[in-house]
Amino acid sequence: GAVVSQHPSRVICKSGTSVKIECRSLDFQATTMFWYRQFPKKSLMLMATSNEGSKATYEQGVEKDKFLINHASLTLSTLTVTSAHPEDSSFYICSAQWPGQRLIQYFGAGTRLSVL
């Protein structure tokens, strides 16, 4: 299967700071990537759809100024959690849509964010 790399895998930060998470498709070009959030023992909740060269599309209830998404190239999307608060602590996972087969997404390993 395709490889999606997500970095960092774990981050601990102080309240009020910003954290950037990177998602890279290593062996294919992805015009569309997705960002999810997963709470403990819960399923994945879609936060936003990241499209290369255009603005991200956010799901209802997700603050776009809080969760900044940039998809500057066909292999890289970034999610920046700005002015992080303890309630932002969560597991964030990205996925990349396989080109030519838009129905399959391949996932990164996820980033565990802890805001103190």
Place this chain on the structure above:
Amino acid sequence: EDKVVQSPLSLVVHEGDTVTLNCSYEVTNFRSLLWYKQEKKAPTFLFMLTSSGIEKKSGRLSSILDKKELFSILNITATQTGDSAVYLCASVSGNTGKLIFGQGTTLQVKP
């Protein structure tokens, strides 16, 4: 509202048992249904189902879709401890490729 519902939410079996995981969906403009396995980190892709009645198989795992009943099952035969994971079912909706996930089924296989 689009939704995907999985059952059971959790399951404990012993090695060698066969398990069946269920997934029902109500999705507008349904495109396909996907199964993923999640072991602590990233979900790994298992199957994509688009047509009714055609079974997909990979080793001890198999899955089938019933588009009339809006239902899919994932079967695992001769379970092993390595099968312990959360199994996620997701439906692809519309033209955006967005995935709508079920709650997941947590499977624990005891030796």
